[in-house]
Amino acid sequence: MALTEKDVRYVAELAHLELAEEEVKKFLPQLDSILAYMQKLNELDTTEVEPMAQVTYPAAENPALRKDRPRPTFHQDEALGNAPERGADYFKVPRVIERE
Amino acid sequence: MDLTALTIPEIRERLTEREASAEEVVRAHLDRITTRDQEVRAYLSLSPERALEQARKIDRKIAAGGALPPLAGVPVAVKDVILTRGLKTTCASRILESYVAPYDATAVQRLEAAGACIVGKTNCDEFAMGSSTENSGFFPTHNPHDLARVPGGSSGGSGAAVAANLATVALGSDTGGSIRQPAAFCGIVGMMGTYGRVSRYGLVAFASSLDHIGPFGRTVGDVALVLETIAGRDSMDSTSADVPVPDYVAGLDRDVSGLRVGVPKEYLAGLNPEIGDNLQKAIDIFAKLGCKIENISLPHTDYAIACYYIICTAEASSNLARYDGVRYGFRSSEYSDLRDMYRKTRDRGFGAEVKRRIMLGTHVLSSGYYDAYYLKAQKVRTLIARDFIEAFDKVDVIVTPTSPIPPFKLGEKMDDPLEMYLADIYTVTASLAGIPGISVPCGKTKSEPRLPLGMQIFAKHFDEARLLEAAHAFEKAGGFEL
Numbered sequence: 001m002a003l004t005e006k007d008v009r010y011v012a013e014l015a016h017l018e019l020a021e022e023e024v025k026k027f028l029p030q031l032d033s034i035l036a037y038m039q040k041l042n043e044l045d046t047t048e049v050e051p052m053a054q055v056t057y058p059a060a061e062n063p064a065l066r067k068d069r070p071r072p073t074f075h076q077d078e079a080l081g082n083a084p085e086r087g088a089d090y091f092k093v094p095r096v097i098e099r100e
Numbered sequence: 101m102d103l104t105a106l107t108i109p110e111i112r113e114r115l116t117e118r119e120a121s122a123e124e125v126v127r128a129h130l131d132r133i134t135t136r137d138q139e140v141r142a143y144l145s146l147s148p149e150r151a152l153e154q155a156r157k158i159d160r161k162i163a164a165g166g167a168l169p170p171l172a173g174v175p176v177a178v179k180d181v182i183l184t185r186g187l188k189t190t191c192a193s194r195i196l197e198s199y200v201a202p203y204d205a206t207a208v209q210r211l212e213a214a215g216a217c218i219v220g221k222t223n224c225d226e227f228a229m230g231s232s233t234e235n236s237g238f239f240p241t242h243n244p245h246d247l248a249r250v251p252g253g254s255s256g257g258s259g260a261a262v263a264a265n266l267a268t269v270a271l272g273s274d275t276g277g278s279i280r281q282p283a284a285f286c287g288i289v290g291m292m293g294t295y296g297r298v299s300r301y302g303l304v305a306f307a308s309s310l311d312h313i314g315p316f317g318r319t320v321g322d323v324a325l326v327l328e329t330i331a332g333r334d335s336m337d338s339t340s341a342d343v344p345v346p347d348y349v350a351g352l353d354r355d356v357s358g359l360r361v362g363v364p365k366e367y368l369a370g371l372n373p374e375i376g377d378n379l380q381k382a383i384d385i386f387a388k389l390g391c392k393i394e395n396i397s398l399p400h401t402d403y404a405i406a407c408y409y410i411i412c413t414a415e416a417s418s419n420l421a422r423y424d425g426v427r428y429g430f431r432s433s434e435y436s437d438l439r440d441m442y443r444k445t446r447d448r449g450f451g452a453e454v455k456r457r458i459m460l461g462t463h464v465l466s467s468g469y470y471d472a473y474y475l476k477a478q479k480v481r482t483l484i485a486r487d488f489i490e491a492f493d494k495v496d497v498i499v500t501p502t503s504p505i506p507p508f509k510l511g512e513k514m515d516d517p518l519e520m521y522l523a524d525i526y527t528v529t530a531s532l533a534g535i536p537g538i539s540v541p542c543g544k545t546k547s548e549p550r551l552p553l554g555m556q557i558f559a560k561h562f563d564e565a566r567l568l569e570a571a572h573a574f575e576k577a578g579g580f581e582l
Contacts, residue, residue: 008459015417015462016424017455018443026452031459034518038406038464041476044483051478052485054309054339055295055534055561066335078202082428091426094438
């Protein structure tokens, strides 16, 4: 097995996931076998191949560009409507900056 | 008269002949849902008020003698990863259990503008990650053909709803086969257009370079009409294509003689014999219709699963970073500080498969692994796309099985995620290339209970018309009931 429990905990930390001890143990062999399977791609020589980040298609002009004009957006109440915690018309979060 | 078994043109005929009202059509579906969906469990939530209000609007139009929009009174089910204003949109995830969408997806808006009635939101694998709908954070959906089996996934609820006559048509989403495979498992038609054909605005993002919204129906004609309605440029999705949408329905009856049909040898190797037999019979039908059958090769097929699962998990890990317990969704009630709040929220809110994919995606993007996995996969994606471009120099459409296996039993494949991934082999290739694909019924297994099998057809970018034409010719020739 190439992957270690330490690797799994490190990746969980990067992904902001608190994995329970049993979950680390369950995921380790699963992730290891999937990653080992993915090594299959190394059978291919891709030195001269351009990476494909997205599907491109022929279009008349770049449709991604539009005029930068202000448009109506959500009212504050709509934007806050799904907030797990709100206060004073803002999203409420745990304290981020400690007082001196 | 059973109003739940009708196609879209049949509903239209009942309405224009005043044999039924739109309200009666919608109520017939809601009634059927109250009984039949107890066992199928296709829906996560229902929207009777919204559907009935729309139906009454249609009925008033009929009474006033006005022209009917193309989908007037048609009951539609919408996968719960697609936003519906004022209705819950949970992605079948605990993390969005109480999320109410603040706007409509473009596809939903276009369907309602065409007269369709949204009856409810359907179950799926959590965040569309899975091939069986067993990864739903709430409950699994059952295959209407055999309740002990899965309906496929991730859009299993939409597939099951249409197959069980709990909706006339449905919207699903397809990232690596999530419309086509459940369509095959449920014995109906399901289609993914070219990447960019249908706006993704209002589709909760899983893997943005691969995600599509697309239709389910019981006939090719119904699927063509829904696709035509939802397709086309949308200024709210910068990847939606500025390519004209043809009248797909009008083109369905074109003669397919002379159509070049490719059969890729890589999709036949080691095939389940029943699926292989049915595919051969399907090819014989195309030959009888005057199509030219060509053996072709898509040499990089064997690398598609590895390539797909690197790219989709990488994109998912990035897209799902937004579920942090701040702006919407669930927040863990116990935590020590901000970081701990993120970690506990995500731990409690996400199910096992979503966590597994976030972990894989984070790993393949992490420092030291990016080039070996993610960049490598993007290069292999180029090779897979090139296979198709070269094949379409020789043929007009390509036919393949949709799934290497018939519908399996609930729980049968839950312990081995890699085995579940490998079963996506015939659908992920088109997703990576960005070409359109459709799955149509192609007979059933021989032993009891007889289970639906699917055949897939691919065409080149933006050639949906050709693909639908081939599918329709196959349907008319009796291919569905092989």
